[in-house]
Amino acid sequence: MVLFNYLKSTILSKVVMAVTGVLLVLFLFGHMLGNLQVFIGSEAYNSYSQFLQSLGEILWLIRIVLFIALVLHIITSIRLKLLNRCANPTRYEVKNYVKATLTARTMIWTGIMIFCFLAFHLAQFTLRITDDESKNMKDMNDKNYSMFLKDPRGSVEINKDKYFYAEGIKIMKERHDTYKMVVKGFRNPLISLLYVVAMVILVFHLNHAIQSAFQTLGLNHPNYWPCIQRSSFWVSLLIGIGFCLVPLSIMLGFVGAGV
Amino acid sequence: MKIKLIVWRQNSPTDKGRFETYNCDEVSPDMSFLEMLDILNEKLILQGQEPIAFDHDCREGICGACSCTINGVPHGPEKATTTCQLHMRKFKDGDSIYVEPFRAKAFPVIRDLIVDRGAYDRIIAAGGFVSVNTGGAQDANALPISKHYADLAMDAAACIGCGACAAACPNGAAMLFTAAKISQLAFLPQGQPERKKRAIAMIKQMEEEGFGACTNYYECEAACPKEISVRFIAKMNREYMMARMFSE
Structure with a gap:
């Protein structure tokens, strides 16, 4: 296929790794910021979740772009790994690494572990097939509903069954209770532990990945290179901590005590 | 001892x-x-x-x-x-x-500790030279080159082609060597006429020789006896992308 012609070139393969990697990191950052709304409360969290669902075609566009990025990232990494194994078949009896970090040398393995985690994560919170209860968690959009009844900005049209309309925008009266699903999910210590471990692995992966993407795309200049190398560590740590805060605070009872 | x-x-x-x-x-x-x-x-x-x-x-x-x-x-x-x-x-x-x-x-x-490093010679033969006929020696100041670029070209030209970069690389990649040889000419006016052709030809030869791909371990830079910087690999990536996108 013409689309996969780039695989013939080692440098273009690396460029594809970098570009798809950057897209995935940007998504992770947005995802983390979205998650942190769990600290504002169930109302804000469920509204955010409902907002994402209401995006419709745009949501699917984002999903398709991320899916293609992920597939290309995986295919290219496997092909590069096989090529590199082939280019260095005889190992040294003694090998002393000088600059190659542990994170750099374990990229393929941390990548595989993150992929396995991703499959579980999607099954749990997106497809909701790991737990029967999570499928039917409904949150009555009562607060918004009564707020709109009290202060009807624009025209309010009330449909008794499922929706109400505010300023002509259709709002679900009943929506999925994402907040409850997340809190109940993370109350299970094993699930929380799995997520924290997965995030540690993600930090390992990103620590090498972020600066590596800049180098591959040719963005290495003495003026800003030390800054990129330091940021690579701090940004990956920030993303990891941001994601871990949610399961940890639920386990410790700071969040979701009322559920 | x-x-x-x-x-x-x-x-x-x-x-x-x-x-x-x-x-x-x-x-x-x-x-x-x-x-x-x-x-x-x-x-x-x-x-x-x-x-x-x-x-x-x-x-x-x-x-x-x-x-x-x-x-x-x-x-x-x-x-x-x-x-x-x-x-x-x-x-x-x-x-x-x-x-x-x-x-x-x-x-x-x-035999024993001797390896055949002919692959590096073939990468050079694929385009690591200037083939424009220069005629008689011209006046030394007729072709101005700033000190900055002269220094950069010299940093890249310090490569002695020993093969330590590929030997140190866990992927068996010859990126640092190829990058140094592409960069040293890309910085200088004499290298300009064949700049894009050179980048594509030398990298193609590097891949055909069976060298691996760069995963930015930076072991090459650490092993290089001439301290060639991995910055030149970033430059080579830029050169290659530009050549692939904009060559006539």
């Missing part, structure tokens, strides 16, 4: 190869690593054994002929130093030292 050497011995390219241990009892700290091998070889010859075959030429760190991976690092533990300029004072009395040939698929072993 007493040194225990564990050396890779391989009779021919098809031989399986094995490690052999030699005890060197009277090693002077002032000897270079190759001088120590010379003395060991003379001893082996007197005992009627085959001497250890190794590459060497200038022995002053400028030709790039000597190789050897010493204790898992090409050219040994000392930073920015070739094997011939590595002295035994860098080791401790009683040390065990593993000596292996440069390993990469594109560097087949010929």
Whole structure:
């Protein structure tokens, strides 16, 4: 296929790794910021979740772009790994690494572990097939509903069954209770532990990945290179901590005590 | 000094190869690593054994002929130093030292510690030169080059093509060598006419030789006796992308 012609070139393969990697990191950052709304409360969290669902075609566009990025990232990494194994078949009896970090040398393995985690994560919170209860968690959009009844900005049209309309925008009266699903999910210590471990692995992966993407795309200049190398560590740590805060605070009872 | 050497011995390219241990009892700290091998070889010859075959030429760190991976690092533990300029004072009395040939698929072993680095020559032959006819020598100031770019070109041109970068790379990649050779000409006006053609041709040859891809381990930079920076690999990536996108 013409689309996969780039695989013939080692440098273009690396460029594809970098570009798809950057897209995935940007998504992770947005995802983390979205998650942190769990600290504002169930109302804000469920509204955010409902907002994402209401995006419709745009949501699917984002999903398709991320899916293609992920597939290309995986295919290219496997092909590069096989090529590199082939280019260095005889190992040294003694090998002393000088600059190659542990994170750099374990990229393929941390990548595989993150992929396995991703499959579980999607099954749990997106497809909701790991737990029967999570499928039917409904949150009555009562607060918004009564707020709109009290202060009807624009025209309010009330449909008794499922929706109400505010300023002509259709709002679900009943929506999925994402907040409850997340809190109940993370109350299970094993699930929380799995997520924290997965995030540690993600930090390992990103620590090498972020600066590596800049180098591959040719963005290495003495003026800003030390800054990129330091940021690579701090940004990956920030993303990891941001994601871990949610399961940890639920386990410790700071969040979701009322559920 | 007493040194225990564990050396890779391989009779021919098809031989399986094995490690052999030699005890060197009277090693002077002032000897270079190759001088120590010379003395060991003379001893082996007197005992009627085959001497250890190794590459060497200038022995002053400028030709790039000597190789050897010493204790898992090409050219040994000392930073920015070739094997011939590595002295035994860098080791401790009683040390065990593993000596292996440069390993990469594109560097087949010929005998013992000697590998065939012809792949690098073929990468140069693919375009690492300026083929524009220059005519008679022109006036020295007719072609202005700023100090900044002259320095950068010289930093890249410091590469002696020894092969340590590919030997150090866990992927057996020759990116640092190819990057240095592409960059040294890309910085200079003489290199401009064939700039895009050169980048594409040399990288194509590098891939055909069976070298791996770069995963930014930066082991090449650490092993390079001439301290070529991985910045040049970033430059090569830019050169290649521009050439692929905009060449006529």
